[in-house]
Amino acid sequence: MTARSKHLISVVIFLLLIVISSQAQWVAVARAVSGRIQRMEQQSANGQGGYDVATVVIEANAKSVYETALQRLKAHADEVKVIREDARTRTVAFTNGQQTASLQANTLGDKLTQLVVASTLDLAQHSATPLVVKSIQQVCTELKVECTLQND
Numbered sequence: 001m002t003a004r005s006k007h008l009i010s011v012v013i014f015l016l017l018i019v020i021s022s023q024a025q026w027v028a029v030a031r032a033v034s035g036r037i038q039r040m041e042q043q044s045a046n047g048q049g050g051y052d053v054a055t056v057v058i059e060a061n062a063k064s065v066y067e068t069a070l071q072r073l074k075a076h077a078d079e080v081k082v083i084r085e086d087a088r089t090r091t092v093a094f095t096n097g098q099q100t101a102s103l104q105a106n107t108l109g110d111k112l113t114q115l116v117v118a119s120t121l122d123l124a125q126h127s128a129t130p131l132v133v134k135s136i137q138q139v140c141t142e143l144k145v146e147c148t149l150q151n152d
Contacts, residue, residue: 036056036057036147036148036150037054037055037056037133037136037137037147037148037149037150038054038055038056038150039052039053039054039055039133039149040052040053040054041053041121042121043121049120049121049122050120050121051118051119051120051121052118052119052120052121053116053117053118053119054116054117054118054133054136055114055115055116055117056114056115056136056140056147057108057112057113057114057115058112058113058114058115058139058140058143058145058147059111059112059145060111060112060113060143060145061110061111061113062090062105062106062107062108062113063090063105064143065090065105065113065115065139065143066087066090066092066105068139068142068143069092069103069105069115069135069138069139070082070085070092071142072135072138072139072142073092073094073135076138079096080094080095080096080135081094081095081096081097082094083095083100089104090104090105090106091103091104092104094135099119099120099122100119100120101117101118101119101135102117102118102119103115103116103117103118103135103136104116115136115139117133117135117136133149
């Protein structure tokens with residue numbers, strides 16, 4: 001083996017170690033915030049609407065989170081109706097008759113998922129926050145994961 005080959009192999013090994021280390025740090029950060037429900041609400045400047053978003057990182061497989069969320073919504077058909085579901089993108093749209101929301105389960109790692117629930121705000125209606133947060137808490141409960149709303 002030539003000196004040039006040894007140098008190239010050393011560089012490749014070094015780069016792989018950096019990538020693996022970076023990935024491990026990112027996953028560690030995600031696990032540190034696991035179970036914290038964060039939410040954000042924004043009304044438009046003209047007061048004609050806006051959005052309400054809640055998100056949580058859950059230590060579970062994204063497919064399991066999606067399936068659990070869908071099952072929970074369907075189990076509460078008297079309260080909410082599933083409008084649209086897409087297993088490929090792991091998204092579900094649902095309504096309680098007055099407000100509409102959508103959720104998506106995003107893969108962050110093998111057993112790490114970001115669940116995002118978003119709804120529109122309508123000034124003629126109450127905030128959709130309770131609907132959004134309740135849907136996340138139901139998924140957490142079903143997956144036996146503790147999730148709490150953060151009031152920063």
